[in-house]
Amino acid sequence: MPNILEVQDLVKKYGDFTAVKGISFTIKEGEIFSLLGPNGAGKTTTISMLSTLYAPTSGDATIAGHSVTKNPMDVRNAIGVVPQELALYEELSARENLIFWGQMYGLSGSALKERVEEVLGQIGLLDKAKDRVKTYSGGMKRRVNIGVGLLHKPKLLFMDEPTVGIDPQSRRAILDTVKDLNKQGMTVLYTTHYMEEAEELSDRVGIIDHGELIAIGTQKELTKQVGETETLVLHVGENEDPQALVTAFKNVPDILEANVVDHEISIITPSATDVLAPVVSKANERGIKIHSIDIREPNLEAVFLHLTGRALRD
Amino acid sequence: MLKTFLIGIKDVKLAFRDRAALIFMLLAPFLLTLGMGLVTGRFSGNSSSGISDIPVVIVNQDDGDLGQALVDTFNSQDLADLVEPTFGSEPEAARSMVDEDQVAAAIIIPAGFTNSIIPQQGAFNNGAMPEAVKIELYANPSRPTSAGIIKAIVDEFLSRIEEGTVGGQTSILQLLVSGRITPQEANAAGEEMTKRLQDAPNNSQLAITLNTSTADGEELDFDILAYLAPGMALMFLMFTVSYGGRSILAEKAQGTLPRLLVSPTNSMQILGGKVFGIFLTGVVQMLILIGGTSLLFQLKWGDSLGVIVLVLAAVFSATGWGMIITALARTPAQVGSVGSAMMLIFGILGGSFISLEQMPPLIQTISRITPNSWALDGFTTLALGGTLSNLSTPITALLTMGGVLFLASVLLFGKKNLVQK
Structure with missing residues (x-):
């Protein structure tokens, strides 16, 4: 498959602060590519530059053969954007919103009407189409927000954290929609700070942190970077001192890395079962009560931890 | 677009x-x-424009009855609350009062105004129409409302005179052309018309308490x-x-x-x-x-x-x-x-x-x-x-x-x- 997106050394600076530090990557037609990173990593800024909202400080990107800096109007015709924040007119109904945005993408007449009804069906809001958006639940609004991005059948769809702040049911519906769209042939660039979403949806993942793309590849390729390791996760009580326990692990063989997030200690090890006994012993020695223990296969969280020394939620 | x-x-x-x-x-x-x-x-029928005592200066150089009739109109009881007329003799001084924003408007009634409307005896002998002499209204642009009201009063006065003039002159000319009256009789008819015209502005109740006419002739209250x-x-x-x-x-x-x-x-x-x-x-x-x-x-x-x-x-x-x-x-x-x-x-x-x-x-x-x-x-x-x-x-x-x-x-x-x- 040819590349639909090619990014070359994209940089965005705000005064002295560099939000995006020369990232480069490509996306092939038909792929779901996720940019995974914590809040403030530069995901939204990257999407803003690729969607021509912000001009890059340097570098360039081509989408469907059009440069975002030289041919922004051609790029806009080729892309659909689902922004992180709801960008809808709440006093208009879902149908009126879709009609307006369809018109902004050059649709008109019966083509517009048909496409609006099609999208309303796709996002499951045909029966509520006449209601004003302000009367919708958060999940329903998110679905309209996605619907707007689909109206003109873009070649590449940017979805910027579309599941932030919604209930699990709506989140599931959105993830299913993304998969359906991809099955229909749409290429998707999806940003998230939820590892599970990236794992479930993506053909390839780019991990971004502090404006740098620190790893890129399929899930398998990325987890290989961590090696054949497992993650042992200890949940300790709220009154306990997990950092003291991590310090005690320094002399335990086979513990490659140990990090604390809130009251959770993640231990990266070649064999979780081998280190389980000494870990529990160290906890008992210090009188630290362990509430529960999970053993996890290598995942993107572990990759991020391995690459940055921090958890995605940090 | x-x-x-x-x-x-x-x-x-x-x-x-x-x-x-x-x-x-x-x-x-x-x-x-x-x-x-x-x-x-406004809704109790006790309407007031909120505008009163509009200062206006009048220079009457006409020695006929119509000039005086206009002066009388501004001095009438009906307009006592609305306008506050002063009188001058020099048009230039009156205009200066407007320029200095002392008054909302100056009305200058030129000499011969009455004669231009009510012909002197013998004027119809050759069938010629008298030459028009116009009243000058010099309005203060910084007081458009007040100046507009003064203009409306003058317009109302003139429109009533004009109605009488046109009707009278037309009738007399038609009688002359048709040979029904002699030039001498036309003079007599003219004198009669004069008498009626002189009475017209005063006899009819001038609905000029802020009355004026629209372009299509409809009467309109301010x-x-x-x-x-x-x-x-x-x-x-x-x-x-x-x-x-x-x-x-x-x-x-x-x-x-x-x-x-x-x-x-x-x-x-x-x-x-x-x-x-x-x-x-x-x-x-x-x-x-x-x-x-x-x-x-x-x-x-x-x-x-x-x-x-x-x-x-x-x-x-x-x-x-x-x-x-x-x-x-x-x-x-x-x-x-x-x-x-x-x-x-x-x-x-x-x-x-x-x-x-x-x-x-x-x-x-x-x-x-x-x-x-x-x-x-x-x-x-x-x-x-x-x-x-x-x-x-x-x-x-x-x-x-x-x-x-x-x-x-x-x-x-x-x-x-x-x-x-």
Whole structure:
């Protein structure tokens, strides 16, 4: 498959602060590519530059053969954007919103009407189409927000954290929609700070942190970077001192890395079962009560931890 | 162009679906007009224009009866509360009084005025018509309402004389041509006509307590609401334009402006659409208020074409103010605060509450920066029977003001890089 997106050394600076530090990557037609990173990593800024909202400080990107800096109007015709924040007119109904945005993408007449009804069906809001958006639940609004991005059948769809702040049911519906769209042939660039979403949806993942793309590849390729390791996760009580326990692990063989997030200690090890006994012993020695223990296969969280020394939620 | 139009239409729809905005755009001006109408006695039949003792200087150089009849009219009991005439002998001195803003208008009745209308004996012997001599009304441009009232009184006086003159002369000429009367008999008939004309202005009850005629001849009362209603509509028009301006920044904050910017719509189309939306909302608001007050209060706004053109010019100018405060502000809340302050200040300065003629000259001068004052002049002129042709000054002023403000706001928007990062 040819590349639909090619990014070359994209940089965005705000005064002295560099939000995006020369990232480069490509996306092939038909792929779901996720940019995974914590809040403030530069995901939204990257999407803003690729969607021509912000001009890059340097570098360039081509989408469907059009440069975002030289041919922004051609790029806009080729892309659909689902922004992180709801960008809808709440006093208009879902149908009126879709009609307006369809018109902004050059649709008109019966083509517009048909496409609006099609999208309303796709996002499951045909029966509520006449209601004003302000009367919708958060999940329903998110679905309209996605619907707007689909109206003109873009070649590449940017979805910027579309599941932030919604209930699990709506989140599931959105993830299913993304998969359906991809099955229909749409290429998707999806940003998230939820590892599970990236794992479930993506053909390839780019991990971004502090404006740098620190790893890129399929899930398998990325987890290989961590090696054949497992993650042992200890949940300790709220009154306990997990950092003291991590310090005690320094002399335990086979513990490659140990990090604390809130009251959770993640231990990266070649064999979780081998280190389980000494870990529990160290906890008992210090009188630290362990509430529960999970053993996890290598995942993107572990990759991020391995690459940055921090958890995605940090 | 189509997208600009569509964005504008969308904004009108949004504005008229916002209940809070509707209260300010339509309900508030209606209620305030109604309230002020009640205070001024408009609805109790005890109507008062709120305008009294209009200073006017009259120079009567005519030694005939009609000149004196006009002087008597201004001295009549009927107009005692409305006008405060003084009399002079020098036209130039009278004009100076106007120039110095001592009076609202000077009426100069030239010598031979009566003779130009009522021919001397023997004038019909050769069938020639007497040469016209015109009364000069020298109006004070800074007191358009008062000057308009004086003009209306003079117009009323002249129209009654003209009716009698044309009818009489036509009759006598027809009798002469047909040979039914001799030139000597025509003189006798002329004397009779003279007698009737001399009696005409005084005998008939001059309905000139603020009466004038529209272009189509319809009699029209100057209604205090014709001043109050546009005053209130113009004041709340300033709310509408600031509301519209605020929507530009609000769209930025709520993400719809960035979403528009990543659609195949360029920033000029978007900005143009927003401006068009503000303009259109203002026009619709004004037209609803005009229609509503016409229906509910039986208010006659005057010449329809003049009203429409004046509304367009006033909204254009007001939109310019809305754009400039939007270009200067950083947040929607700032536009809202500045817009509310502007609405009130412009309302007061522009004469929405108190006639500008009752304000000090400095305030009258400052008031000219407001669209309210120019538009109110125009609406008053129309209510007094003026037509579009009488509105060149306020319309030119409004369009110029709007144009300058638009230019300045476009430059400011460019500097702020509001829509394109």
